[in-house]
Amino acid sequence: MATVRTSLRIGDAPQQLQFRSFSTAAPLTTRRLNKAIDFSATPLLYHTAETFKSTPGLPRTGPSSRENLFQSVNSSLRTALKTDQKVVCFGEDVAFGGVFSCTMGLQAEFGPNRIFNTPITEQGIVGVAVAFDQIVNEAAKFRYREGATGGNLGGMVIRMPCGGVGHGALTCRYHTQSPESLFCHIPGFKVVVPRSPSQAKGLLLASILESSDPVIFMEPKILYRAAVEHVPEEMYTLPLSQAEIVKSGKDLTIISYGRPLYTCAAAIEAAERDFKGASIELIDLRTIYPWDRQTVAESAKKTGRAIIVHESMVNFGVGAEVAATIQRLAYEKFIVPDVAKRSLEY
Numbered sequence: 001m002a003t004v005r006t007s008l009r010i011g012d013a014p015q016q017l018q019f020r021s022f023s024t025a026a027p028l029t030t031r032r033l034n035k036a037i038d039f040s041a042t043p044l045l046y047h048t049a050e051t052f053k054s055t056p057g058l059p060r061t062g063p064s065s066r067e068n069l070f071q072s073v074n075s076s077l078r079t080a081l082k083t084d085q086k087v088v089c090f091g092e093d094v095a096f097g098g099v100f101s102c103t104m105g106l107q108a109e110f111g112p113n114r115i116f117n118t119p120i121t122e123q124g125i126v127g128v129a130v131a132f133d134q135i136v137n138e139a140a141k142f143r144y145r146e147g148a149t150g151g152n153l154g155g156m157v158i159r160m161p162c163g164g165v166g167h168g169a170l171t172c173r174y175h176t177q178s179p180e181s182l183f184c185h186i187p188g189f190k191v192v193v194p195r196s197p198s199q200a201k202g203l204l205l206a207s208i209l210e211s212s213d214p215v216i217f218m219e220p221k222i223l224y225r226a227a228v229e230h231v232p233e234e235m236y237t238l239p240l241s242q243a244e245i246v247k248s249g250k251d252l253t254i255i256s257y258g259r260p261l262y263t264c265a266a267a268i269e270a271a272e273r274d275f276k277g278a279s280i281e282l283i284d285l286r287t288i289y290p291w292d293r294q295t296v297a298e299s300a301k302k303t304g305r306a307i308i309v310h311e312s313m314v315n316f317g318v319g320a321e322v323a324a325t326i327q328r329l330a331y332e333k334f335i336v337p338d339v340a341k342r343s344l345e346y
Contacts, residue, residue, distance in 0.1 A: 037226075037262045044246065044265050045196055045229035052198060052230060057239065059232040067231045070224040072197035073102045073159075076204040079235050081110050083209060087155070088114045100161060100224050139214045140188030156214040157207045161221035162193070163259050164311050178312040183216045184289040184321070190215045190240055191288040193258040196223070198231045202238030203286060210237055220259040243292035245299065249281030253299040255322055256309040257285040264309050288318055296322065297329035304333055 039045060046052040049064045067075065080087045089103060095117045097104035107115035135158070143152040164176050183191045190213050194200035200219065207215035246261070247268065256264050261284055268280045281299055285291050300306045306326050308319040327334075 035266075037266060039226050039228065039262070042262055042265055044262055045227060046198060046231075047229065049230045052232065055198075056244070057202060057236070058198060059234050059236050062232060062234045064230040064232050066228055067197045068223070068225050068228045069194075069197050069200055069219060070100050070102045072200045072231050073204060073219065074104060074106070075231070076201045076208075077103065077106060078109070079201075080205055080208040081106065081114065083235070084155075087208060088116075090116050090118050091159075092120050093117060100221065102159075102219075102224075135183075135189070136186055140186045142188070143213065144188060152212045153214045154210075154212040155208055157204070157217050158214070159204075159217045159219060161224075162218040163220040163222055165222040178218075178310075180216075180218055180288050181312050181317045181321075184318065188213060190290070191218065192216070192240065192286065193218045193220065193288055194286065195220075195258055195261045195284055196227050197229055199238065199284075199286065201231055202236050203240065205235065206237035206240050211240060215240075218258075222259055238286070241287045241290050241292060243286055243295040244284045245281065245295065246284050247280070247282040249279040249303065251278050251303055252280045252305045252307065253283065253296070253303045254280060254307045254309060255283045255285060255296055257288060257318075258311075260309045260311055285322075291322070293325055293329065297326060300326045300330040301333040306330075 040047070046055075052058045052064070053060045077089060081089070089106060091098070091103075093099060094103040095107045095112065095115055103115065139153055139156060146152065162178050162180070164178065180191050180193060183189055190207070190211060192203050192207060192215055194203050204217060207217055247265075254264050254268065261282070264282055268282060272278050272280060281303055283296060283299060285296075296306075306323075308322045310318050312318050314320075
């Protein structure tokens with residue numbers, strides 16, 4: 001929608017000036033990259049059952065089904081509840097399926113003692129899981145405090161939607177944040193952000209059934225319904241704290257996670273089309289903390305250039321941490337002008 005204003009300068013004939021409203025997009029004809037992602041064609045999703053069989057960590061045989069992210073989360077929770085009788089799920093409206101339908105049908109299958117609602121109080125929900133105390137002072141330090149006893153809060157997973165998308169006043173105001181960097185400042189927690197339904201299943205099951213530390217599991221809510229792909233039906237887990245090289249390259253490394261990976265993939269496709277011979281590597285961190293420094297550093301050393309893309313806060317954020325680590329571990333291999341190298345040495 002455009003707003004039309006009439007100029008009132010003396011001596012001039014009135015002119016119609018076009019102004020674009022803040023919330024509207026530029027015309028498609030003038031944009032090259034800031035376009036809606038075509039999730040039905042992106043190479044980051046498995047559009048056929050054959051494509052995921054070459055991905056490390058995913059089952060190579062057996063049936064698969066097309067699922068979006070919330071369906072994959074629902075399937076993963078159901079698998080975890082079947083696998084371990086100690087697994088329970090509670091939170092706001094989870095007995096009814098939750099606002100994003102991620103727990104739909106679980107109470108009917110596993111009963112109200114394992115799937116139950118809590119009051120609308122996030123502090124209370126987390127408190128129930130860690131003896132009525134807070135994340136930072138109890139959950140994150142539990143294993144450290146227990147010492148040689150071996151006690152831990154492994155299997156405690158706090159799921160939350162995240163990401164910059166909104167519809168309606170409440171959704172835009174309260175549920176479009178990307179607070180992962182806040183949790184990355186807390187030793188003792190793992191922070192995971194999946195990029196797709198197949199990744200969500202393997203990472204969520206690993207968080208519930210295998211991790212010896214509590215996990216903050218952040219689900220990009222735009223992908224709940226937008227990202228649809230083939231997901232192996234059998235039970236599998238993916239390694240936490242291990243990044244994945246989604247696309248290999250030799251000229252530039254791009255590091256990202258979650259929803260921005262799709263923008264990166266589109267930008268890479270456009271860049272390699274415009275600059276013949278260019279080869280760009282794309283890395284998905286998957287686990288934001290503790291993150292896979294070795295994979296990122298080795299890639300940066302190989303390509304000599306690196307870009308970090310994320311939608312979290314700029315100040316003291318994930319990108320600053322990754323950039324600082326790359327400079328420390330891969331600086332000597334960077335392709336930068338000599339004057340820049342000299343300035344960095346002082």
